[in-house]
Amino acid sequence: MDWLERIAALRQWARNGSRAPHKPLLLLYALGRFQEDADRGLRYTAVEQDLQRLLAEYGPPHKTTPAYPFHHLTSDGVWEVRTDRGPGSPGSGVRDLRETGATGRLTPDLRAALRREPDLLGRIARLLLDLHFPPSLHGELCEAVGLDLEPAEAERFAAARRRRDPRMRELVLTAYEYRCAFCGYDGRIGTVPVGLEAAHVRWWAFGGPDEIDNGLCLCSLHHKLFDKGVLGVGDDHRILVSQRFVGHSPAAREHVIALAGRPLVGPQPGASPVAAEHRDWHARQVFHGEPRPAAGV
Incomplete structure (x- = not known):
């Protein structure tokens, strides 16, 4: 499985070139938490304020809620949600996620790949940053989500993306x-x-x-x-x-x-x-x- 291709193909709401970095922000936050504790899930009520701050600072100008990516990221094969009732997200409503004890985490296959390939986490994070945010924000965004990345190495997946003009x-x-x-x-x-x-x-x-x-x-x-x-x-x-x-x-x-x-x-x-x-x-x-x-x- 090519995780970089899957990350690059995240399904996002789009209209007239609108920015919708909700899922990328949640994934960057989850990668930062994985780096800190690979086995801990993210209970919605415990991380809601952190995610809301990220959306307010790095998301689009209009107001939004972290409940949206917390639920919808499950459709991309990189994120899972469980509640007090069992596996599966209760929906994208804030009240539903709060009252059911919804907890999200990276899927087992992705967690296993991150453990197996030490450099994969950094490559995924850099891809998310490059595809959704300008370079001027990369460093502070990593600090905001608690990501500690090594200096960027040459990306092996650059052929699939536009190349910048060095001039x-x-x-x-x-x-x-x-x-x-x-x-x-x-x-x-x-x-x-x-x-x-x-x-x-x-x-x-x-x-x-x-x-x-x-x-x-x-x-x-x-x-x-x-x-x-x-x-x-x-x-x-x-x-x-x-x-x-x-x-x-x-x-x-x-x-x-x-x-x-x-x-x-x-x-x-x-x-x-x-x-x-x-x-x-x-x-x-x-x-x-x-x-x-x-x-x-």
Whole structure:
């Protein structure tokens, strides 16, 4: 059995390119718990709050419940649920899962494979991360689910997936003249830029192309906030700041809240600005809540 193919083929609710990382988040959480204690099941009432936090922080902008993946992941052959009544999930209702003592765990075949192949857990985790989340979030997401991964080795299953264009970073940074499109930061050590990254507006994992009109040159801070849905880009190429963001320090006000309504820095004349289709995808699938009014309005 090819577990990587099975993981890559997880059935997910989808409409118009919508993000639905509910099952991947549950699986990453289960892998982290397996690493900690391979024999322990995950009782829904004990892990519900953890899963809810993961969905709130790394899931789509609209509200959802961890009961959905806890029940529906059983259809993919990698997850099983038992209740006080016996094997089988009682359904996707929160009340049903709570009142029946529902407990989930990886299937026996998958647990056996993870014990038999020491590197399989890391390969599955990296596949889930790569297919469903941008690289800027991989490290903190591993920490959030308690996964301890070895440094990534060359993936043997890469042939089945799109390959990234290695020129993307240089093209995007050049288009924006090596300045953060949000704050103008342009730090270097000698001639080498530091803390500047090429951000995909529409995530690569969701069909976003490695092209300048899907990229922004961002400093590390604003790249992370952009991928977390705190920041966005409006139809007029001005910066959006989510009303859900809260920060009272001078640094938070200066580096985030004060950006609301500012025009992007760049790109230089002749370079393609962010395409409307990619801005729209980010606004629907990543940006959280409503944008703040422009500073001073």
